[in-house]
Amino acid sequence: MKDMVTKEPLIQVRDLSVGFTGRAGHTLPVLRNIDLAVRRGESLGLVGESGSGKSTLALAMMGYLKRGLRVIGGGTHFAGLDMFTLSRKELEGIRGGRLALIPQNSGQSLTPTLKIGAQLSEALRLHSKLPEAEHSARVVQLLEQVRLPDPSAIAGRYPHELSGGQQQRAAIAMALAGEPEALLLDEPTTGLDVTTQAHILELLRDLAAETGMAMVYVSHDLGAIARVCDRVVVMYAGEAVLEGPVREVLRNPAHPYARGLLASIPKLTDARLPMALEGRPPPPGKAGDGCAFVDRCAIATDVCRTSRPALATVPSGARVRCHHADRADSLPTRSPADADPRVIAEDAILSLGDLSISYARPGFLDQILGRKPATTPTVDGITIELEKGETLGLVGESGSGKSTILKAVAGLLPPAGGRIELAGDGVLPPLVDTRRPDQLRRVQLIFQNPDESLNPRQTIAEILAQPLKLYFGLSGEALRQRIEDLLESVRLGAHYMDRLPSQLSGGEKQRVAVARAFAAEPDLVLCDEVTSALDVSVQAAVLDLLDQLRRSRNTAYVFVSHDLAVVRALSDRVAVLYQGRLCEIGPAAAVYAAPSHPYTEVLLGAVLEPDPDTVPTLSAADIVELSPPARGCPFQRRCPRKIGPQCDTETPPWQDDGHGHAIRCHIPREAL
């Protein structure tokens, strides 16, 4: 791949500024003086928080701007063509052909009413010289190239009939149809499972190596960038603040923001909480005359406020936009110190006994005859004890039943069997409407997406008042005081009280959701992917907040996430779930170290660290199983270490080490 990198750039962005007209009539910049080049065969990463202008820049490379945006200065060239001066016809010839895009959310980027095959052959008709008759064969070939199982069946399906990973592959196949010289990828794996993400990234690496195409890879995930890119540009508030080789940028970046970003990423090998990067970037037009990062920078001086730093080359060869790049290495890139250990009482707060949950509704006949449905339950045999003040991490791919378990504990789904016991309250009634108010109060749930869980028409004060009135009967001044305290405890000031959720950023909304949960003074908080929709720096702040709250109130958490590094940072114990069945459970350190269950091994192997020298191991096939097998080990169909027929027929035994670390597998513990 490296020897195909040529001198003259294929994509050249020169001093590009893009903006929109604000309400007062001023031009507000979204991109400021971007200068960069991508050579043939090279792969460039664009990283930064959401809103930093990554997508806008990638789309501008195609000569495309979203409605309302316009070029304020400079331009962008592709293969010598000035993209913003081309005619519509010329652009149509290039887009999807020589220069193709893989969108962030392919689920929404594929036309819902057209079959996958039709959308691919449309690309062929527009951009290839193949005769019409050969299109369907080529479509199958393309789908095969992105390793989709049963490509001809996939071609006949509508987008909604594919899983997220399959949709992403179909979008990649569509981009490849025009045999592009350069591929722009806008967060192509965000929201996918670690295993799926790892497979897709390997695929992209292989394709780039095979075809010699250039790639521009947009992501906020430094792990993914580390795996695919040669060079990285770090963006902040519409500016490129650092550009350099991937190793340099990820190991010892010379810009304070890049260091902060690196420190805010939880790492698989590090049990400590990541370091939060407080504050947020200035909105368009508010960056001032100086450095855009000045309000969040620990080494800022007066000159940073008054003069905007230029992009300058430092001795290592990187280009940095900072007045004090030489002092940047005084800033840490990882959490500096261990936090004080917490004491966890040996006193159970929650105990799940052989819990099983089934989504299959009994049919009409079953109901009359009082039969249970014949299908295997979605979640089965969950036995877990949770101590007071303890945090249990729950990991597994999407569809493994993590949220289902939380919903059952919260009383939003009826269990099909087993019991849910809350210390002091005995066995909980199955559903919310049969639980007593005090039982409801003690267990609170926080969702992934605060947009869906906060009523957009209620002010923050009204949202927080609800549980306070309901559970404690507060009113008047006492209520107001309590709301203020709550906002303070999640580090939002009292001035947030009268705002609406829509006036808050994603991180702030999630803090409100946390505050609402804690308003009930719960003993147990169920967190369902609470940081998955947030930027890493915001995620670090929310994790830190959750840590502070559990320390001060001795609250127990069940913390669900598909991100194994995040789970490691917060959890005392971790349970691994596959197809609704427990595979492994134990103290976090033990679960993340050998010996591991084969599935845990697969998950850990697929995690991408923000380090270009770690190589993921992909041992299991990336397939989506729709229902668990009726007998034997739940992982039997994908297990890379399957030992024989007993895996298919016999439920594997729990193997305990005597210290609370248990693995459920037929392979003897010593051999795992």
Added chain:
Amino acid sequence: MLRMLIRRLALGAITVFLVSLIIFAGVEILPGDACTAFLEREAQGQLLENCRQELGLNRPATERYLEWAAGAVTGDLGVSANGQKQITELVGYRLRNTLLLASCAMLAGIPLALFLGVVAALWRDRMVDLTISTIAIGAMTIPEFVSATLLILIFSVWLGWIPGIVLTSANAPISEFFPEIFLPMMVLTFVMTAHILRTVRSSVIEAMASDYAQMATLKGVPYWRIVFRHVLPNALLPAINVVALTIAWLLGGVVVIETVFNYPGLGRMMIDSISDRDLPVTQAIALIIASVYVGVNLAADLLTMIANPRLRTLHMRKG
């Protein structure tokens, strides 16, 4: 899919049943009955008693409801209080005339609304869009009797092209309704087009701004191909339900318009029957209108289900 279909049908039947109960109860609660209406001032003493005996009005309400409902199901709507005619016969031509008026309005209005809605969306915020949208808002806010009067003023009084009032009798052959039908039809078309085009406009705008339309642009798909292949099939799906609602609404608006133009349809018959206190006829028409309403919405749901691959396969998968 079949299960879904059966469920929807059952739901529709239940709705019609409930509506029939409400209509019947409503008429029961009103002071007076068919006999007081028929006998007018002589409605007292023995004469009234005899009449009630004859029409069976002395029997308990539940019994009479069951009889009425059973009749309606088999297509027998009873007899009118005025002149003791079979309501089914009376209503037949009126229903035909109303359907004629409604379908003429739909035939003109739906294509026009689709066209204008798409044009307004594609040239959003330009002169065409502003003109179309302003007129549409006007059409929705001006009451029908005002626009009807205006049209009569222009086309009958000033231009003298079309008679302002329909004088054709209810049972005349269809061809005799032309050209008088044009004015009532225009009023209906006008309002209906406004409603549908606004929905079409906003759903096309939304679809043009969608990720898949942007993706198609970035795939190099020519503009008009994006519009016709990627955007319209998705944008027009929600329009089906609005069309259905509008048609159902037409049935209500038709009452006013038929009265203004003296058009011999169901709507006018309803007004007439109310002012004549001919309760059996009022009851029958209310039931017919309710059934059509339910039927149209049912048809729209089914059509959406067939046209939307997402719903279609979902139901197929789940059996």
